[in-house]
Amino acid sequence: MSGTNQRIDGKRLWDSLMAMAEIGATPKGGVKRLTLSDVDKKGRDQFKGWCEALGLTVRVDAIGNMFARREGRDPKRLPVLLGSHLDSQPTGGKFDGALGVIAGLEVMQSLNDLNITTEAPIELVNWTDEEGSRFGHSLMGSGVWAGIYTQDKAYNLRDVDGVSVSEALDQIGYKGEHAAKPFPADAYFELHIEQGPILEREGKQVGIVTGAQAQVWYDAVIIGQESHAGTTPPSARKDALVAAARVVTLVDQLMRARGEDGRGTIGFLQIAQPSRNVVPGEVRFSVEFRHPDDAEIKTLAATFPAEAQRLVAETGCRLELTELFHIPAQPFDPSCVDLVRQATQRLGFSSREIISGAGHDAVYVARSVPTAMIFTPCKDGLSHNEAESIQPDEAEAGCQVLFEAVLARANR
Numbered sequence: 001m002s003g004t005n006q007r008i009d010g011k012r013l014w015d016s017l018m019a020m021a022e023i024g025a026t027p028k029g030g031v032k033r034l035t036l037s038d039v040d041k042k043g044r045d046q047f048k049g050w051c052e053a054l055g056l057t058v059r060v061d062a063i064g065n066m067f068a069r070r071e072g073r074d075p076k077r078l079p080v081l082l083g084s085h086l087d088s089q090p091t092g093g094k095f096d097g098a099l100g101v102i103a104g105l106e107v108m109q110s111l112n113d114l115n116i117t118t119e120a121p122i123e124l125v126n127w128t129d130e131e132g133s134r135f136g137h138s139l140m141g142s143g144v145w146a147g148i149y150t151q152d153k154a155y156n157l158r159d160v161d162g163v164s165v166s167e168a169l170d171q172i173g174y175k176g177e178h179a180a181k182p183f184p185a186d187a188y189f190e191l192h193i194e195q196g197p198i199l200e201r202e203g204k205q206v207g208i209v210t211g212a213q214a215q216v217w218y219d220a221v222i223i224g225q226e227s228h229a230g231t232t233p234p235s236a237r238k239d240a241l242v243a244a245a246r247v248v249t250l251v252d253q254l255m256r257a258r259g260e261d262g263r264g265t266i267g268f269l270q271i272a273q274p275s276r277n278v279v280p281g282e283v284r285f286s287v288e289f290r291h292p293d294d295a296e297i298k299t300l301a302a303t304f305p306a307e308a309q310r311l312v313a314e315t316g317c318r319l320e321l322t323e324l325f326h327i328p329a330q331p332f333d334p335s336c337v338d339l340v341r342q343a344t345q346r347l348g349f350s351s352r353e354i355i356s357g358a359g360h361d362a363v364y365v366a367r368s369v370p371t372a373m374i375f376t377p378c379k380d381g382l383s384h385n386e387a388e389s390i391q392p393d394e395a396e397a398g399c400q401v402l403f404e405a406v407l408a409r410a411n412r
């Protein structure tokens with residue numbers, strides 16, 4: 001590494017990542033830290049304790065987003081934000097989200113160690129419910145903060161056990177007193193694992209993220225009729241699962257028609273009352289499509305619902321489809337992206353420009369704050385998987401780039 005001689009501590013970063021990974025650790029080496037669960041509370045408490053030990057002031061907003069502030073020299077300057085999320089998928093990995101938060105902590109600690117007072121204040125953020133796996137809306141905390149969902153809408157979302165976001169926030173004591181709305185900020189930087197195979201395939205140490213792809217998410221319910229498995233002949237069946245299978249195939253076809261850039265996934269599917277000898281009467285599932293080109297997602301949003309309705313109607317069942325959200329492709333801020341590019345080049349890391357395939361809080365933050373992201377490679381491109389893995393030197397490289405980009409912005 002060349003660049004400045006101001007270094008973050010890669011060993012300390014790794015130790016903190018491993019300490020966070022113990023909270024909600026799964027037997028297969030992953031993490032289960034579902035948003036607003038008791039385990040999430042432990043992770044949040046740990047994070048808060050670490051921040052306070054560094055002299056940062058922590059505040060929590062009404063949707064549970066946590067902001068840890070380090071003052072700058074100039075009280076008139078807007079803060080430079082950095083961060084990511086500590087919640088995980090039910091069978092998540094150690095690094096999705098945690099890397100950006102824990103690397104932010106390492107940036108703060110390094111600034112302390114190096115006795116650096118930045119011109120602008122710096123705030124490290126842990127966004128609530130990035131994953132969306134518990135309450136059905138990914139990017140929830142950043143979405144409320146950015147004004148994309150109302151707080152009431154978010155509060156009323158419920159998990160499969162009927163617990164609302166509002167109740168869950170109260171239960172873990174993280175419904176803060178600060179309003180969840182955008183405050184003026186100078187910039188936002190988020191370090192994340194790529195969650196895909198491109199950097200690893202090309203042997204690049206750093207991804208300079210120029211934007212994120214478009215996506216549309218749905219909730220689907222198919223209503224058929226429960227009936228006896230042994231006595232109901234084909235002509236009398238209204239099998240909701242068979243109807244769902246047609247939609248599963250449709251989603252796959254629509255994705256494949258778009259080549260290697262297409263994405264279409266049904267990651268959740270449930271027979272409402274599963275029983276071996278009952279024809280399924282109701283099936284609930286999720287659908288999501290993604291593509292780097294807005295026009296492709298617009299076309300899908302315009303055509304998929306009617307196509308799916310037609311296929312389901314042919315089976316004698318009925319489809320209720322609700323569009324949950326539609327996020328256009330989000331380009332990041334050229335001046336922030338350039339700070340990441342310059343830091344990467346100064347440090348001598350191999351790199352490439354890349355569009356994010358995953359959604360990130362940065363996508364919503366970017367609507368009101370100049371934003372950029374940094375990616376590190378991950379093993380076999382695997383994420384949303386307990387086997388998700390990165391190397392300590394990859395985490396260190398990403399964190400060093402984050403440090404330099406944040407410092408350059410805060411001192412400009």
Ligand code: GLV
Pocket residue numbers: 130131138357358359360
């Ligand atoms: C968030 O994890 C996403 O689905 O991109």
Ligand code: MN
Pocket residue numbers: 085096097130192
């Ligand atoms: Mn993530």
Ligand code: MN
Pocket residue numbers: 089096131384
């Ligand atoms: Mn994720």
Ligand code: MN
Pocket residue numbers: 130131358359360
């Ligand atoms: Mn994500």
